[in-house]
Amino acid sequence: MASFETVAKQFVDFYYTTFDTDRKQLAALYRDNSMLTFESGQQLGATNITEKLLSLPFQKVAHKIEMLDAQPTATGGIMILVIGKLLVDEEQQPLSYSQAFHLTQDSNGQYFVYNDIFRLVYG
Amino acid sequence: MASFETVAKQFVDFYYTTFDTDRKQLAALYRDNSMLTFESGQQLGATNITEKLLSLPFQKVAHKIEMLDAQPTATGGIMILVIGKLLVDEEQQPLSYSQAFHLTQDSNGQYFVYNDIFRLVYG
Numbered sequence: 198m199a200s201f202e203t204v205a206k207q208f209v210d211f212y213y214t215t216f217d218t219d220r221k222q223l224a225a226l227y228r229d230n231s232m233l234t235f236e237s238g239q240q241l242g243a244t245n246i247t248e249k250l251l252s253l254p255f256q257k258v259a260h261k262i263e264m265l266d267a268q269p270t271a272t273g274g275i276m277i278l279v280i281g282k283l284l285v286d287e288e289q290q291p292l293s294y295s296q297a298f299h300l301t302q303d304s305n306g307q308y309f310v311y312n313d314i315f316r317l318v319y320g
Numbered sequence: 321m322a323s324f325e326t327v328a329k330q331f332v333d334f335y336y337t338t339f340d341t342d343r344k345q346l347a348a349l350y351r352d353n354s355m356l357t358f359e360s361g362q363q364l365g366a367t368n369i370t371e372k373l374l375s376l377p378f379q380k381v382a383h384k385i386e387m388l389d390a391q392p393t394a395t396g397g398i399m400i401l402v403i404g405k406l407l408v409d410e411e412q413q414p415l416s417y418s419q420a421f422h423l424t425q426d427s428n429g430q431y432f433v434y435n436d437i438f439r440l441v442y443g
Contacts, residue, residue, distance in 0.1 A: 230394070232391045232392075234389045234391060234401075237387075237389070264360075264439050266357045266360070266437045266439065268355045268357060268422075268435045268437065269355075270397075270422060270424075270434065270435060271353070271395075271424060271434055272394075272395050274393075276399070276420060276422050276435045276437070278357075278401075278418065278420040278437040278439060280418060280439050280441050293416075293441055293442075293443055295401065295403060295418035295439075295441065297399065297401040297420040299391075299393060299399050299422065301393075301394060311393065311394055312391045312393060312399045314389045314391065314399070314401040316387050316389065316401060316403050316418075318403050318416055318418065318441045318443075319416075320416055320441075320443025
């Protein structure tokens with residue numbers, strides 16, 4: 198079984214690659230009880246979360262991970278904190294952001310995002 | 321019973337007030353299985369975590385919370401993401417930071433910090 202660090206790294210790489218190329222595919226990473234807090238707006242469930250992510254007002258986006266830390270939780274989950282930068286559309290100035298994920302396993306042992314909190318960080 | 325938002329707010333206020341006035345009292349918020357990742361260094365257990373926090377090379381520190389988001393977890397815990405600024409010693413220029421906490425309840429229903437990840441954010 199892969200270590201929690203390996204799962205965290207693979208998950209985050211996959212998450213941002215998917216976000217930057219075909220956002221609607223992110224739906225597969227959430228379930229009906231997943232939660233997203235995105236810049237204070239709150240969404241419950243894969244459908245609402247995907248709708249929110251698809252509604253974000255940019256055409257192009259590129260995430261760059263700067264720091265990724267992960268810890269196992271008591272119940273077989275993984276908590277992840279990402280610090281990164283993102284570029285939207287034709288902007289030249291990257292924005293700093295922080296995103297916390299809590300991955301848990303479903304009954305098949307498949308990881309999904311239970312908690313997801315995203316915030317831009319202003320210097 | 322207090323809502324998860326109330327618990328999160330009270331916890332974070334208490335945590336930073338204690339950090340800024342008497343760091344060694346933070347030991348009470350951790351248990352033997354608690355984890356801290358502080359700027360990539362990893363500590364396990366209240367004793368090691370407190371030792372690490374006490375060893376930080378500044379005399380004075382002041383945290384200012386800028387954003388605080390919280391979500392409940394599936395097992396009665398709370399995931400918290402804080403974005404803030406901190407001033408150390410005589411520095412005039414605050415540093416941005418991001419800190420993710422995962423609070424869980426012990427057998428008496430008392431919340432403690434199970435996961436704690438801290439990172440400075442460079443603009």
